[in-house]
Amino acid sequence: MKIKTIIDLLEAEVLCGEDMLEEHVYSACGSDMMSDVLAYVKEQAVLLTGLINLQVVRTAVMMDMKCIVFVRGKNPPEEVIELAKECGIVVLRSPERMYVACGKLYENGLRGGGVDEE
Amino acid sequence: MSEPIQFHFNIDGEDFTSAGKASVQVKKLLRQLSFDADTIRRVSVAMYEGEINMVIHANGGQADVIVWDEKIEVILADTGPGIPDVSLAMQEGFSTAKENIRSLGFGAGMGLPNMKRYSDDMKIDTVVGEGTTVTMSFTVPEG
Numbered sequence: 001m002k003i004k005t006i007i008d009l010l011e012a013e014v015l016c017g018e019d020m021l022e023e024h025v026y027s028a029c030g031s032d033m034m035s036d037v038l039a040y041v042k043e044q045a046v047l048l049t050g051l052i053n054l055q056v057v058r059t060a061v062m063m064d065m066k067c068i069v070f071v072r073g074k075n076p077p078e079e080v081i082e083l084a085k086e087c088g089i090v091v092l093r094s095p096e097r098m099y100v101a102c103g104k105l106y107e108n109g110l111r112g113g114g115v116d117e118e
Numbered sequence: 119m120s121e122p123i124q125f126h127f128n129i130d131g132e133d134f135t136s137a138g139k140a141s142v143q144v145k146k147l148l149r150q151l152s153f154d155a156d157t158i159r160r161v162s163v164a165m166y167e168g169e170i171n172m173v174i175h176a177n178g179g180q181a182d183v184i185v186w187d188e189k190i191e192v193i194l195a196d197t198g199p200g201i202p203d204v205s206l207a208m209q210e211g212f213s214t215a216k217e218n219i220r221s222l223g224f225g226a227g228m229g230l231p232n233m234k235r236y237s238d239d240m241k242i243d244t245v246v247g248e249g250t251t252v253t254m255s256f257t258v259p260e261g
């Protein structure tokens with residue numbers, strides 16, 4: 001799935017990384033617990049979360065993720081966007097709640113990619 | 119083994135906003151040293167978990183990263199409260215973190231198990247009331 005498609009599906013707003021919206025991503029995960037995100041060994045490209053601190057960006061960096069989606073329309077502080085820019089990560093904001101946002105992406109073919117899945 | 123490259127970081131326990139900064143730095147350094155993506159991810163994720171632990175459980179500490187061609191070692195040392203029962207702390211889901219930490223996205227009780235899983239060897243030296251030193255080593259695959 002292209003990052004652009006995520007924007008359409010989640011009615012998201014681009015907070016940074018406009019030049020990377022054509023890139024493809026193949027898996028995603030949604031969590032507000034960073035260690036849960038860090039537990040999956042497989043490639044994860046998109047992180048959906050309701051948290052908006054710097055550790056979200058650092059967690060994404062650790063896992064080589066390409067895109068962060070802040071759900072429930074949460075507005076991250078400027079330093080979060082700055083760090084994401086510096087690290088080359090696309091940041092989106094969606095008004096959807098976590099469950100619905102994950103469901104929409106899953107339904108459209110973006111799967112989990114965790115250790116237990118295909 | 120050839121002469122290792124060493125990096126040292128002071129981990130600030132007072133300022134949560136900087137928690138994880140050293141691990142991001144190490145990830146960049148390992149990239150510059152041209153290690154493979156899998157090794158870099160294993161080292162940086164495990165160090166990140168340990169770095170966060172030092173901030174949220176032990177009021178900060180010191181991190182040392184020692185890099186050889188064939189092996190990387192990460193040593194995280196703090197003078198925090200220590201871990202009374204290491205085998206309990208190692209269990210997935212065990213956490214003493216309070217709600218304020220959980221609201222920051224940590225306290226799932228997954229950090230130590232993740233560190234164990236990502237490293238090839240992990241040793242925890244801890245004394246209650248004195249502190250904790252976690253030593254992790256990572257074997258770099260050949261080629």
Ligand SMILES: Nc1ncnc2c1ncn2[C@@H]1O[C@H](COP(=O)(O)OP(=O)(O)OP(=O)(O)O)[C@@H](O)[C@H]1O
Nearest residue numbers: 035171175176207213214224225226227228229230
């Ligand atoms: N450096 C440390 N000093 C003192 N106690 C520690 C330290 N590291 C871990 N612990 C103890 O071990 C427990 C388990 O650690 P672990 O990293 O697995 O989970 P957590 O930090 O509580 O949550 P998570 O890592 O999922 O965010 C902690 O809750 C804490 O009680």
Ligand SMILES: [Mg+2]
Nearest residue numbers: 167171229230
């Ligand atoms: Mg932890």
